[in-house]
Amino acid sequence: MTVCSERIEMPLDAVHEVELELRAAGVPSPRVDAEILVADVLGIARSELYSSSSPVTAYERERLDELVRRRRRREPLAYILGEWGFRRLLLKVDERALIPRPETEVVVERCLAFLDNFVQPRVLDVGVGSGAIALAIADEHQGAEVVAVDSSEHALSLARENKERAGVNGRVSLVVGDLLSEVEGPFDLVVSNPPYVTPEEYDTLQPEIRLYEPYEAVVGVDVGAKVAASARALLRPGGRLVLECGDGQSAALAEALRSLGYADVVETQDLAARERVVEGEWRP
Ligand SMILES: C[S@@+](CC[C@H](N)C(=O)[O-])C[C@H]1O[C@@H](n2cnc3c(N)ncnc32)[C@H](O)[C@@H]1O
Incomplete structure (x- = not known):
């Protein structure tokens, strides 16, 4: 029998971890940014983070790590996401x-x-x-x-x-x-x-x-x-x-x-x- 040692990470665990990383980097709104980044990588709405029961996959975690690296360097959230809402439009930024x-x-x-x-x-x-x-x-x-x-x-x-x-x-x-x-x-x-x-x-x-x-x-x-x-x-x-x-x-x-x-x-x-x-x- 093989024992799988990989940790299962749920979306809110990821949010918590990212929040701590962003806080340590001096990002002004670490919780909100963490929620937005995790939701973006998972392709779900921010509000769904609290009800989602799908674990974060290894691929999603890798993508998330890259986005968090950028935000830790204080790149604006909007540039990381690549799109930003303005009135009725979703603009490329x-x-x-x-x-x-x-x-x-x-x-x-x-x-x-x-x-x-x-x-x-x-x-x-x-x-x-x-x-x-x-x-x-x-x-x-x-x-x-x-x-x-x-x-x-x-x-x-x-x-x-x-x-x-x-x-x-x-x-x-x-x-x-x-x-x-x-x-x-x-x-x-x-x-x-x-x-x-x-x-x-x-x-x-x-x-x-x-x-x-x-x-x-x-x-x-x-x-x-x-x-x-x-x-x-x-x-x-x-x-x-x-x-x-x-x-x-x-x-x-x-x-x-x-x-x-x-x-x-x-x-x-x-x-x-x-x-x-x-x-x-x-x-x-
Ligand atoms: C504060 S941004 C506004 C951008 C956009 N209108 C907005 O509200 O998000 C100012 C813009 O003015 C442009 N700009 C600065 N000096 C200018 C000039 N002398 N002639 C024309 N555009 C100029 C900049 O390149 C920049 O895109």
């Missing part, structure tokens, strides 16, 4: 572009609220990255035609792949260029989530951002105000500008919009009750 953030969903919300009255609006997204804003607008407003620009060819190649996945029927054009220099108006809406972390703040950011996300997608000074200044030449009268900004930057950005001639300037909070979106109407 990797080091070519910034991971779409929840506060940017509020930016899209504000854009859609404005576009509600339009049948076929022309929209410009400055700094498209993975495609999050441009594709979500095209996905949720069936008549919107979106031009989306980025200075990074890497980001644009990812946005192109996400455009295919989103199936937005040729209503999104991707353009390489510096801010608004390569696009022609007029637009009903200009939206941007520009890089807005100052070089000083950058050094204090977590390793997930500093080691993996593109520097040019994160760091920028007064880029929002530059977009606001240039957008005046491209917006139709009555058109709207919607900008995301960093925590603590909204009052100064709102003031910049007013001094550039925008009216009806509004600041909107994100889900954490911080003013992160500033918008205004172009009334020449």
